[in-house]
Amino acid sequence: MGKVKVIAHRGASADAPENTLAAVTLAFDHGADFVEIDVRRTLDGELVVIHDPTLQRTTDVLRVFPGRARYDVAGFTLAEIRALDAGSWFGPGFAGERVPTLRAVLAALAGRAGLLLEVKDPASAPGIAGDLRSVLDAAGWLGEAPAGRLVVQSADWTFVEEFHLLLPEVPVGLLGGPPPPPEIDGAAGWAHCINPKNTKVTAALVRRVHGGGMVLWPYTVDNPRRMRELIQLGADGIITNRPALAAEVLAGSARRRFAWLRRLWPISKASR
Numbered sequence: 167m168g169k170v171k172v173i174a175h176r177g178a179s180a181d182a183p184e185n186t187l188a189a190v191t192l193a194f195d196h197g198a199d200f201v202e203i204d205v206r207r208t209l210d211g212e213l214v215v216i217h218d219p220t221l222q223r224t225t226d227v228l229r230v231f232p233g234r235a236r237y238d239v240a241g242f243t244l245a246e247i248r249a250l251d252a253g254s255w256f257g258p259g260f261a262g263e264r265v266p267t268l269r270a271v272l273a274a275l276a277g278r279a280g281l282l283l284e285v286k287d288p289a290s291a292p293g294i295a296g297d298l299r300s301v302l303d304a305a306g307w308l309g310e311a312p313a314g315r316l317v318v319q320s321a322d323w324t325f326v327e328e329f330h331l332l333l334p335e336v337p338v339g340l341l342g343g344p345p346p347p348p349e350i351d352g353a354a355g356w357a358h359c360i361n362p363k364n365t366k367v368t369a370a371l372v373r374r375v376h377g378g379g380m381v382l383w384p385y386t387v388d389n390p391r392r393m394r395e396l397i398q399l400g401a402d403g404i405i406t407n408r409p410a411l412a413a414e415v416l417a418g419s420a421r422r423r424f425a426w427l428r429r430l431w432p433i434s435k436a437s438r
Contacts, residue, residue, distance in 0.1 A: 171403035172412045173282055174198035175386045176217060180407040183256035184224065185215045186263045190274050197413035200280040200317070202405060205268055205298070207291040212244040213268040213301055219287060225250040225265065240290065272305040280315040284341065288325040295329045308336065319361055330356050339383070344371055354378030361385060361405065364396060372400040390415050
């Protein structure tokens, strides 16, 4: 098994407001190999990075735009969304953080970490696969796909397969489930990874995913004991809100493995 990847869920979201540039920057400062983000489309067709379908939980939209009938991301223009504070809800030190565009996140990550890009509710945004292609291409990220720096995932598995047909050079992941064994076997020819809820991971699931030539990145794991259990089961990555903790756990696991190997094959002075 190769190096287990640390994947920062919505950035370093235990320590900074999720899906903001502050969380993204902190994630690779904390040792993340990949940053996971969520993408939605605005009323005027721009791609922004936000998890929820509505704006209330992570912005001050009720203060800035009182009296709106609805507060869906899809019902606001990019200019309106840029007027919102996406940091104060998390803490006063993050006041003024904005909902970033996908373009801004791609620029921040370039050359620093990989990207696990989740497309939220693609069925409600027809044509979003083409929008993604345009933004990724303009930012130079499609050329990075073969190097393993970009993975596109969604809980909508039909969309994932359609995206793969549109851009077969970009690795894709199936989120949730996990899929039943026949679907895992069927995905083996085109999917890069299976990303299930961490409580659903079993040794049998890991074997099946690996047998299909895919990797397993379970979510969302913030407990160090569970991180170690998943590493022992053979998970290829850990999706976590706490990338610094995951990096520390992985380093400890590597040290323990090295010590175990040293006990099996002690290095004598004569052999040095």
